[in-house]
Amino acid sequence: MSRLIAGRWVLFRCLVTLLLVSLAAAAPEVSDRTERRAFYTAPPTVPHELDGLENGDCLTCHEDVLDLGDQVSAPTPHPEYFNCLQCHVGTAPLPIAETTPDVASDWKGLAEPTLIERANPKAPPSIPHRLFLRDRCLSCHHPDHPNPAQRTSHPERSNCQQCHVADQEREF
Amino acid sequence: MTVSRRRFILQSAEAAGVAALGLNLPLLGAPVSQNAEGLSWQKAPCRFCGTGCGALVGIQEGRVVAVQGDRECPVNRGLLCAKGYHLGAALYGKDRLKTPLIRKGGSLQEASWEEAINLIAEKVIADPDRFSIYGSGQWTIPEGYIAMKFLKGGLGNNHLDPNARLCMASAVTGFLTTFGVDEPSGCYDDLDLCEVVITWGNNWAEMHPVLFSRLIDRRARGEEILYIDLGTRRTRSTEAADHYLEFRPHTDLAIANCIAHQLVENGTCDRNFLDQNVRFKSNDDKDISLEEYRSFLQGYSVEKVSKLSGVPADQLRLLGDLFGDPKKKIVSLWCMGMNQHTRGTWINNLVYNAHLLAGKIGKPGSTPFSLTGQPSACGTCREVGTLAHALPGGRVNASDGDRAEVEEVWGCKPGAINPKPGHHTMAMFEALSKGELTGMWVQVTNPAQSIPNLHANLANAADRFVVVSDIYPTETTRIASVVLPSATWVEKNGIFGNSERRTQQWFRMVEPPGQARPDVWQVLAVAHRMYEMGCEDLKGRDGKFLLTVRDDSGNEVEAWKWEVFREFNVDRALFNEYRALTVKKHKDLAPYDEYVKVSGMRWPVVKQSDGSWKETKRRFVGGEDPYVKEGRQVDFYGARAGDSRAIIWARPYEDPPESPDSEYPFWLCTGRVLEHWHTATMTGRIKELRKAMPNTYVEIHAEDAERLGVKTGDRVRVRSRRGSIETVAWIGGRGKPQVGLVFIPFFDEKRLINRVTLDEYDPISKEPDYKKCAVALEKLS
Ligand code: SF4
Numbered sequence: 001m002s003r004l005i006a007g008r009w010v011l012f013r014c015l016v017t018l019l020l021v022s023l024a025a026a027a028p029e030v031s032d033r034t035e036r037r038a039f040y041t042a043p044p045t046v047p048h049e050l051d052g053l054e055n056g057d058c059l060t061c062h063e064d065v066l067d068l069g070d071q072v073s074a075p076t077p078h079p080e081y082f083n084c085l086q087c088h089v090g091t092a093p094l095p096i097a098e099t100t101p102d103v104a105s106d107w108k109g110l111a112e113p114t115l116i117e118r119a120n121p122k123a124p125p126s127i128p129h130r131l132f133l134r135d136r137c138l139s140c141h142h143p144d145h146p147n148p149a150q151r152t153s154h155p156e157r158s159n160c161q162q163c164h165v166a167d168q169e170r171e172f
Numbered sequence: 173m174t175v176s177r178r179r180f181i182l183q184s185a186e187a188a189g190v191a192a193l194g195l196n197l198p199l200l201g202a203p204v205s206q207n208a209e210g211l212s213w214q215k216a217p218c219r220f221c222g223t224g225c226g227a228l229v230g231i232q233e234g235r236v237v238a239v240q241g242d243r244e245c246p247v248n249r250g251l252l253c254a255k256g257y258h259l260g261a262a263l264y265g266k267d268r269l270k271t272p273l274i275r276k277g278g279s280l281q282e283a284s285w286e287e288a289i290n291l292i293a294e295k296v297i298a299d300p301d302r303f304s305i306y307g308s309g310q311w312t313i314p315e316g317y318i319a320m321k322f323l324k325g326g327l328g329n330n331h332l333d334p335n336a337r338l339c340m341a342s343a344v345t346g347f348l349t350t351f352g353v354d355e356p357s358g359c360y361d362d363l364d365l366c367e368v369v370i371t372w373g374n375n376w377a378e379m380h381p382v383l384f385s386r387l388i389d390r391r392a393r394g395e396e397i398l399y400i401d402l403g404t405r406r407t408r409s410t411e412a413a414d415h416y417l418e419f420r421p422h423t424d425l426a427i428a429n430c431i432a433h434q435l436v437e438n439g440t441c442d443r444n445f446l447d448q449n450v451r452f453k454s455n456d457d458k459d460i461s462l463e464e465y466r467s468f469l470q471g472y473s474v475e476k477v478s479k480l481s482g483v484p485a486d487q488l489r490l491l492g493d494l495f496g497d498p499k500k501k502i503v504s505l506w507c508m509g510m511n512q513h514t515r516g517t518w519i520n521n522l523v524y525n526a527h528l529l530a531g532k533i534g535k536p537g538s539t540p541f542s543l544t545g546q547p548s549a550c551g552t553c554r555e556v557g558t559l560a561h562a563l564p565g566g567r568v569n570a571s572d573g574d575r576a577e578v579e580e581v582w583g584c585k586p587g588a589i590n591p592k593p594g595h596h597t598m599a600m601f602e603a604l605s606k607g608e609l610t611g612m613w614v615q616v617t618n619p620a621q622s623i624p625n626l627h628a629n630l631a632n633a634a635d636r637f638v639v640v641s642d643i644y645p646t647e648t649t650r651i652a653s654v655v656l657p658s659a660t661w662v663e664k665n666g667i668f669g670n671s672e673r674r675t676q677q678w679f680r681m682v683e684p685p686g687q688a689r690p691d692v693w694q695v696l697a698v699a700h701r702m703y704e705m706g707c708e709d710l711k712g713r714d715g716k717f718l719l720t721v722r723d724d725s726g727n728e729v730e731a732w733k734w735e736v737f738r739e740f741n742v743d744r745a746l747f748n749e750y751r752a753l754t755v756k757k758h759k760d761l762a763p764y765d766e767y768v769k770v771s772g773m774r775w776p777v778v779k780q781s782d783g784s785w786k787e788t789k790r791r792f793v794g795g796e797d798p799y800v801k802e803g804r805q806v807d808f809y810g811a812r813a814g815d816s817r818a819i820i821w822a823r824p825y826e827d828p829p830e831s832p833d834s835e836y837p838f839w840l841c842t843g844r845v846l847e848h849w850h851t852a853t854m855t856g857r858i859k860e861l862r863k864a865m866p867n868t869y870v871e872i873h874a875e876d877a878e879r880l881g882v883k884t885g886d887r888v889r890v891r892s893r894r895g896s897i898e899t900v901a902w903i904g905g906r907g908k909p910q911v912g913l914v915f916i917p918f919f920d921e922k923r924l925i926n927r928v929t930l931d932e933y934d935p936i937s938k939e940p941d942y943k944k945c946a947v948a949l950e951k952l953s
Contacts, residue, residue: 038258038860039230039238045860051906081251082392083377083385085408089254089847089864095885096869096902099922101862104266110211110230110237132243132250 033147039109041129043087050090058084077139127166215242215771216678217668218256219661220849222544223380224670225252226771229662231681236260245771247360253381255849258858265857267644269657270686280655288654293701295637299610300709304331304600308616309546309553312666314746315691316552322699325582326709326718330569330594333560335617336546336553337597341937342511343542344554346520351818353566353757353810354554357791358539359672359774363387365537366503368398368494372424372523373509377408378846380543388412404841405909418910421839421944423481425515426825428522429472434492435529436466442531449806450528451817468822495530501537507545512943517936518823525820534793534806544671551669555759561593564750566757569593581752583712596938601629604636611637615691620647621851621921624940625894625931641691644853647921656694659684665743675761676772693737700732721745758799828944829932836892836946839913842929848919868920869902873911877903880951887952892945895927
């Protein structure tokens with residue numbers, strides 16, 4: 001959307017966005033991936049309020065890593081998709097959330113893979129998920145990622161799929 | 173992807189082969205792939221909205237563990253919305269109904285299937301003419317079909333209507349009056365080709381999110397699209413719009429006529445198109461000339477309509493100019509804003525008028541397109557025809573010929589089907605309250621939360637014999653005499669039909685919990701018990717059980733027995749029987765096995781000389797629709813007069829039945845939010861969705877809020893002539909209503925907004941207006 005509006009307006013919205021997000025101080029540290037995903041590869045839920053922000057605003061913070069000191073934004077692996085709120089739901093806007101939902105469920109989502117396949121013990125690990133919506137590898141594998149298991153040790157090498165193969169049959 | 177695709181088709185063909193032998197499909201019928209973790213994937217359409225996204229369902233150890241978008245499905249190309257991704261969790265709420273319940277001494281108590289089926293059979297036999305079925309646009313095609321055959325072919329009454337009456341009845345009557353046949357000409361592909369999109373009171377960013385992004389992602393790719401949003405409240409969709417045209421509620425009627433006025437007065441109609449494809453009619457159904465139509469339009473000049481609607485004149489001219497530009501490709505979209513309208517049929521007609529006058533229909537990228545809310549409102553309610561006046565394949569009860577054809581296919585005794593239409597939804601609940609109906613079977617819907625003016629319309633319902641088939645306790649199970657635990661989505665076989673005429677099939681992938689069983693089986697079991705008890709109604713013309721299911725060799729299958737039902741694909745048998753009824757009005761469907769191989773096909777689906785089956789992208793369009801006459805670009809062959817002409821109706825603006833006044837000074841509009849589906853029976857049990865949207869609220873314009881001294885988070889009472897609820901105010905939140913209008917979503921069973929809404933309905937479609945009534949607001953301390 002920012003494409004459509006003047007630069008000053010963009011700057012203003014950035015400031016408003018930052019303000020809103022920092023007001024939504026509830027945003028916790030990224031510690032537990034699974035807490036924010038109903039199953040492995042589910043679209044993560046957003047740990048702050050979304051209403052009041054506009055659709056295009058998401059990329060202000062999530063196009064690339066944005067380090068605010070106490071908070072680090074998660075960059076999107078698919079900036080070409082514009083309608084973020086289609087898949088990512090937020091946290092209930094606090095003033096209107098009257099009830100603390102008690103959701104009693106037996107749902108057990110697909111677990112994170114524990115075993116990463118390699119052709120041989122020294123081979124580069126293969127990619128355990130489909131690449132659709134996730135082909136911008138550094139978004140989730142940048143060297144500062146909060147989850148050490150996801151960090152790449154060699155961010156300077158940009159052609160990831162030269163060595164890491166994706167199982168084309170994967171549906172997730 | 174080619175590898176898995178090939179594998180998918182191979183395995184599907186195997187599965188189809190198994191089915192063709194009349195054997196059951198293996199539980200995991202057609203896995204797309206299976207990996208080391210024992211995870212397999214199979215296709216199924218999403219259970220929620222009428223977009224009809226193709227999903228891949230991940231199954232591990234007999235449970236759904238993940239849901240992904242199917243990249244092979246042309247509807248969604250790999251994407252889903254938040255509801256779709258979280259659909260798996262809808263099956264696993266702790267309070268799933270797992271055993272039949274019968275009300276004894278005031279409370280619902282566990283019972284056996286045997287006891288429940290006996291009780292229902294006895295009650296129906298005792299009073300078959302006053303028993304009714306209230307179904308749903310979430311019925312699968314076989315579910316709606318068997319319920320209809322049971323009631324209309326068996327009991328011989330027509331008190332069968334779906335909740336789709338509350339959602340797309342006006343779209344149906346709009347199509348029927350303009351084109352003579354139901355359902356759209358265009359398809360989703362037109363969203364990829366259009367230059368202008370106009371939404372008429374439609375927040376598709378939240379209601380049909382995958383279609384919304386199909387459009388706006390084109391912008392991200394650098395394409396120029398003009399998006400015009402007509403509404404009474406700013407929504408997430410409005411954020412993407414280039415122009416927002418805010419109109420006073422109900423004046424959409426005048427705005428559509430104003431477009432027509434400009435086209436006629438400016439000489440920008442497509443005269444060639446009109447000469448060949450259109451007739452004009454007065455509101456009282458008399459043929460009129462273009463000149464007479466022109467004089468009707470005199471009341472809808474830009475100046476007059478601007479004054480009435482509150483839309484600035486230059487914005488109205490923008491619409492007129494866009495329609496008048498012969499080069500512009502325009503798609504109009506709408507859903508509940510136009511359908512839940514006391515003049516829903518008229519406003520549907522009027523938007524068709526604008527497209528017909530401008531020749532913007534039947535061309536790639538140019539079409540009016542009516543969206544549906546439910547996953548099979550089209551497939552089941554409209555195509556099977558599970559409506560009080562209808563029979564399968566576009567037939568009606570009132571026609572002798574139609575009834576005879578259906579009796580033939582169903583094997584009923586001649587004359588078994590009653591010519592007199594049954595009660596439509598609103599009349600049905602009134603009759604139930606008054607005792608004119610003594611029983612009702614509610615399937616896949618929750619009327620005790622969704623019927624307007626609840627208090628009046630549900631009065632005494634708890635005193636009648638109400639059977640409710642559902643998967644969780646709801647407001648409706650609270651008034652039930654018998655509750656039957658149902659299987660849902662991939663716990664059973666199913667077939668849905670979406671907004672763009674696409675029919676999609678899926679197989680059972682997991683077992684339903686406890687004793688839950690599919691609704692198709694429930695109807696078969698009750699019907700057969702009645703047959704065993706000697707009920708003549710359930711005997712066909714050969715004296716045998718009317719709902720007999722047969723395998724491919726014509727042998728009877730005892731499908732009313734659960735152990736047999738589970739092992740036999742009853743959906744396939746019913747669908748292949750139903751197919752024979754779809755051809756008359758050119759809604760041809762392919763055999764069941766064809767749908768196993770693909771992510772749906774759009775009807776008419778016609779067999780080619782090489783034996784393959786071909787879908788139709790655009791109906792009525794030469795070169796695409798096989799039923800269009802040779803040499804014609806467009807052929808509205810459904811026209812009742814047999815002249816292939818669509819009708820342009822001179823429909824006037826009319827005041828709404830209730831408007832704000834000094835006592836009730838605000839408009840109330842109701843609707844949905846992205847996170848929740850209808851009454852949140854399923855989505856309210858999904859942690860991610862419920863946490864994102866835990867309860868309803870009332871949106872108030874900032875100026876109104878200031879006048880009332882209300883701030884976000886304050887508690888407010890919303891009161892109409894019918895009832896009131898208390899909820900919490902949200903100002904400048906997700907939606908921003910116009911001054912003088914408030915909005916409340918209806919998903920919250922703790923705050924039943926339908927105690928407040930109006931039960932006036934469109935006299936043609938009988939669809940109530942949930943979008944407009946007058947309320948007062950009161951700040952609570
Ligand atoms: S847009 Fe509709 S069909 Fe598609 S995933 Fe969402 S709810 Fe399901």
